[in-house]
Structure formats: structure tokens, C-alpha cells
Amino acid sequence: MSASEPTIPAAERRWAWRPYALAMPALVLLLAVIGYPLLTIVLRSLSEPQWGLQNYIWFFSAPINLTVLQRTFVISTWVTLVCVVSAYPYAYLMTAVGPRIRLVLMLCVLIPFWVSGVVRTLSWVILLQDSGVINSILRSFGLGGVRLIRTQTGVVIGMAQVLLPFMILPLYSVMKGIDLRLMRAAQSLGARPFRAFFTIYLPLSLPGVYAGAIIVFILALGFYITPALLGGPRSTMLSTLVQTQVLSLLQWGRGGAMGVVLLVVTFVLLALAAPVMRSRYREAGRR
Amino acid sequence: MNPGQENRGNPGQENMGNPGQESRGAAIDLRAISKAYGSFKALDGVSLRIEAGEFMTLLGPSGSGKTTTLNVVAGFTEASSGALEVGGRSVVGVPAHKRNIGVVFQHYALFPHMTVSRNVAYPLALRGVAGAERERRVRQALDMVKMADFGHRFPSELSGGQQQRVALARAIVFDPPLLLMDEPLGALDKKLREWLQLEIKRIHRELGTTFVYVTHDQEEALVLSDRIAVFNRGRIEQIGTGRELYDEPATLFVGKFIGDSTVLRGAAAISGGETAIEIAGQKVATPRRLANGGRPVMLLRPEKLALVRRGASGDGRNRLTGRIGEAIYLGSGSKYEVDLADGSKAIVRSTLEADSFAIGDEVEVLFAGADVKLLADDDKADLSLT
Ligand SMILES: Nc1ncnc2c1ncn2[C@@H]1O[C@H](COP(=O)(O)OP(=O)(O)OP(=O)(O)O)[C@@H](O)[C@H]1O
Ligand SMILES: [Mg+2]
DSSP: OOTTOOHHHHHHHHHTTHHHHHHHHHHHHHIIIIIHHHHHHHHHHHHSSSSSSHHHHHHHHOHHHHHHHHHHHHHHHHHHHHHHHHHHHHHHHHHHSOHHHHHHHHHHHHGGGGSOHHHHHHHHHHHHSTTSHHHHHHHHTTOOOOOOTTSHHHHHHHHHHHHHHHHHHHHHHHHTTSOTHHHHHHHHTTOOHHHHIIIIIHHHHHHHHHHHHHHHHHHHHTOOHHHHHHOOGGGOOHHHHHHIIIIISOOHHHHHHHHHHHHHHHHHHHHHHHHHHSOSSOGGGOO | OOGGGGGGOOGGGGGGGSTTOOOOOOOEEEEEEEEEETTEEEEEEEEEEEOTTOEEEEEOOTTSSHHHHHHHHHTSSOOSEEEEEETTEEOTTOOGGGSOOEEEOTTOOOOTTSOHHHHHHHHHHHTTOOHHHHHHHHHHHHHHTTOGGGTTSOGGGSOHHHHHHHHHHHHHTTOOSEEEEESTTTTSOHHHHHHHHHHHHHHHHHHOOEEEEEESOHHHHHHHOSEEEEEETTEEEEEEOHHHHHHSOSSHHHHHHSSOOEEEOOEEEEETTEEEEEETTEEEEESOOOTTOSOEEEEEOGGGOEEEETTOOOOSSEEEEEEEEEEEEOSSEEEEEEEETTSOEEEEEEETTSOOOOTTOEEEEEEOGGGOEEEEOOGGGOOTTO
């Protein structure tokens, strides 16, 4: 521009790299632990045993792969739904109680993080098996037993329990920012509590629902231990197939191709969901 | 009962701007309303009758129970005891969403995920008003608060004053017979506040709705109201027009809360029909007596006091010596704070023609005994916390 350009923007420009510099350690770490392996996987899926699309052609020509891929998304969707429905009232309760009870509720959310995933899943085996706690209780009420272990239902229950905290925490953080006085305003305008909830509270809490749902859904797609231990052959998820290809058959190319397909399909789904999730109002209006 | 009421005129007739419509205001009757939180009484026997179409202001210091009263009327809080009628019908136990009362909050409470138009349309949608009729009424309400050009904006894209105007439009769009406002201008700066006060007054005139307005700003109360109810510690001290409260305060608290005042306290002597008070050795007297006993104090309005230089010859009025502590030029006159001999302060307003004084001048304060308001002393009248 002209020579008389103010000096302050220039000075500001000189410091503009600073945020990047501060983020450098994280960026380097991400590149090293995600970027590099991802690149390797893509390359190996295209180059083993020789260069070409053979691994992808194999993936899409074997029906079992497509069945498992589809099942992976179905199970993850169910897990996400179960998590939303059970986390929503829990997170709401956390905003409604006093600080002490809130602390207890928060601990209940976090404690499962401190127990190893294998131990947790094994305890689900004990609960869900045909002679397990749940079936004993059902039978003592004169209700017939249900098959839970080695079924898709069992897998969904187990996975939802493990992933519940990832739903509760973002929901809670959004809900505690919702101004409850808006509900009073809605009632004064003539909305019965039920209506006020669906027209005011629920829409305002949706960003938390979306954030939690995305995290849970994506984590569920890659679940390995829980479906392997709780599921049967008819509830195999894609990660189990990958494990078989890579560790048992040493087919790194095929395993890589499966991973890439999962990644691409996930991105496509998220891209489709994005317009729905984009909040249509500015954050500044919230308290 | 209330002398100011007759000359207020019939508020229902202020409805000329709305041809074909009856007075749309509802009368409100609170009888002995109490509200206890544990052993603490937030409201202690509040009785208040508000006429249809009236502009009633609840005025009082912080924590005196104004919001609690409003919440009881709106249905957000259930009273512990007492009766409440709106429009001649008891609303005790009726939930807030069935009361059909407009409420404007200090914090605006606009729905952040809806545009201005959708905010204002919300109560109409709940009442099944749809299509062109809904649009027409939304536009009419936004016109009334002069926000017609902002319909597509989100609340976060508006200034505080604009948000409050939208909140007002939303609260009147469904034609409630009663509008409650809890310090709606409390968060706004002085200029904007004064302008919006006039807007609210205009809207009240145009609608004919009963307005109940909460504020702790006595000037705002005087500007807006037909009548004012002065709250203190969960009770109503006095109800009346601004003039009544200023000229004839029923309690020391009201006298001090409304307008400037000088309070004279000292050893009192009552003889015949006269009460005298001794202040730092100087006796002042008034031909009045306290009706119900108690320790008498004198309350004087600033325009009833006159100042002369120390030693000037008297005219038979009461005299107190003092020194000018503060002199404020007001344009139309001057306001002086006079430090009296006993350490208390007198506030004097003088006109342009009167002598002017400087800080430190030795003066005498003159007043006629007939201009004194004699009130019972009351330690609860301490305003230092408000
Ligand atoms: N939910 C509650 N629990 C206990 N005490 C309460 C509650 N709500 C109000 N109070 C008390 O009741 C009293 C009156 O409160 P209120 O909100 O009516 O005051 P206010 O006159 O509106 O004051 P302000 O001008 O500060 O808004 C206060 O002392 C307050 O602490
Ligand atoms: Mg209040």
C-alpha cells in the first residue's frame, strides 16, 4: 500500500506467528503420531503386495467386508443414540443439583476412566451372560431369560457404558451455560413446561448433543475390545477384521485398505451432518 | 382511602388510541401476601390494590421484596399465605403459563436461538395465531417499540436498549391485560434510560394495560408512575402518588427515600400542641404533635429551608447555625449542604435571586414550624445500605 501505512499493523504482523509457535509442540506430536502412521497405512494399502488398487477391489468384492462395515456403522449409531438418551437427563441433573451432589455425580462419570477397559468389559460379561445377574433377576420376576451376551444388544450396552462419559461431559458443559431464566420467560409467554423445554431448552442444548454424539460415534467406530469380548461372530466390527488381517494373516495392505475406507466413510458422514449441526445463532447471546 | 386517586382520572379512558377496544387493563388485588424462606420473611403481609390501566411502581431498596412481589403475581413463586386476584379472579395456584401476564426482565431473557421476529412471534405461536395475522401483530408490536427494521437479527446482534425493546414487544404482542417489569432499564446507561422511560410511558398510554413496574430509582418512579408503593423489609411503608409521598410521607423511611430531605433529631419536649427539639443547644419548634407517640424527628424538604448569613436579624422562624459544606450550582438555583452544629447535615435549595454562599461560610438555616413534617423515629429507616 502507500508509504504512510500505519506502523501498528506492521508490528502486529511481526508477532502473528506467535500462536503457531506456541502450538508447535502439539502440532509436531500430531504429525508424528497421526500423520506419519496414516501416511504409512495409505501407502501400504496401495503398495502391498504390489502397487495398485487390488486391496480396495478385494474389500468391495467380499460381501462379508461390506456386511461388517455396515454393521459397524449401525452399532455405532445405536451406541450414540443410547448414550444421548441416557446422558441427557444425567447431564441435566448435574446442572440442577447443588455443588456437593454435582461432585458425586461427576465422580461417577469419571471413575470408569480409572478402571481398565478389559476389566470393565469382563464385568459386563458377568452381568450379561445367560446365567448372569441380569437374567437371574429377570427370571426371579417370572420373566424369561434374554440372550444378551454374544448379541448386538450386549455389544451396544457394553460400548455405551464405556463411552457414556464422552457424551455426558460435553452435554454438561453446554447445559450449564443455558440461562434457566429463559424457561421462566417462556412460561410467562404462555408455554407449559413441556413446550418450553422443546422450544427453548432442547435447541439450546443441541450443540452439546452434537459434540458428544460426534465423539461417541467416532470412538465407537474403532472399538475393538468390547465387541470382541461381548459379541459373537454375528456382531463382529470392522476393527476385529482389521486385526485378523494384520496380526493373523499379515495382510498389511488389506488391513490398511479397511482402515482407509472406514476413515473416508466417516468423513463423508460428518460432512453430510455438518449443515444440520452448524448452530444458526451467535454464541454471544448465551450466558 | 386514597386522596390522590380521584384526580388521577379514569385510566380506562386513556384508551383513545385504540378505537373499539375496552379498557384492556386488569385490576390486581394483593391481600396480606406473605412469603417466607425458612424463618426469613421476604414478604410480610403485603396488601396492594392496583386499578385497571394504572401504572403502579414498586419502589424500595435492595432486598425489600419488590421482585418477590412481582414473582408472586407472575406465578413464578407461590406465596406462603394471602390472597391474590387478577382481573377479579383468584389466581392462587394457577401456573405461570396460564396467567396471561406479560413479564419484562432486567436481563432481557430473549431466546438467543431465535431472531427478533421469532422471539416476538413466540407467544402468538403458543396461542395458535398463525399466518398473516401473526405477521401483522409481530410487525405492530415491533413498530410500537420502534424496532421494525430489526426483525431478522439475532438478539446477540442488538444493543442492550434494543434487546429490552424487543423484550417489551414480546411481552405486549399477545395483549396481556397486565404487564410486569422488573427493573427493565437497570442495566442501561442514564441517557438511554431516560429516553426509554418516556417510551414506556407512551406505550402504557397507547395500550391501556395495567403496568406494574419495579425500580429502586426514585426519580424513575416519579417520572413513570400513577402511584408508587414504597417497600421496606418485606412490607409496604406507603402507597400514593409521587406528590403525596413527597409532601406527606407517612414514615421517616419514605421521607428519606423520596427526594432530598433534612432530618433533625434531638431531645424532644412536647407541650400543648407544640413539639420542640433541641439541637446542639438550639431549640426549634413546630405546632404539631405525633399522633401515635414514639420519638419525634423533624423532616424538612430542601425548598422549605432558607439560608442567611450568621448574625442577620431573624423573623421569628426557627434558626439553626451551621457552615456551608458543599455548594452545587444547578442552573436554576443552587443546592447547599450545611453542616449543622450537632454534626448532621441540612440540604437547602435556593433560587437564583437569593444570596449565594461559598464553602466554609458561616450561615443560619431558617424554616417555619408549619413546614416541618413530624415523624416517629425509626432505626429501620437507615438508607446507608441501599
Ligand atoms: N429463593 C430465595 N431463598 C431465600 N431468600 C430469598 C430467595 N429469594 C429472595 N430471597 C430474599 O428475599 C428478600 C427479598 O428479595 P427480592 O428479590 O424480592 O428483593 P428486591 O426488592 O427485588 O431487591 P433488588 O432491588 O436487589 O432486586 C431478599 O432479602 C432476598 O435475599
Ligand atoms: Mg429485584
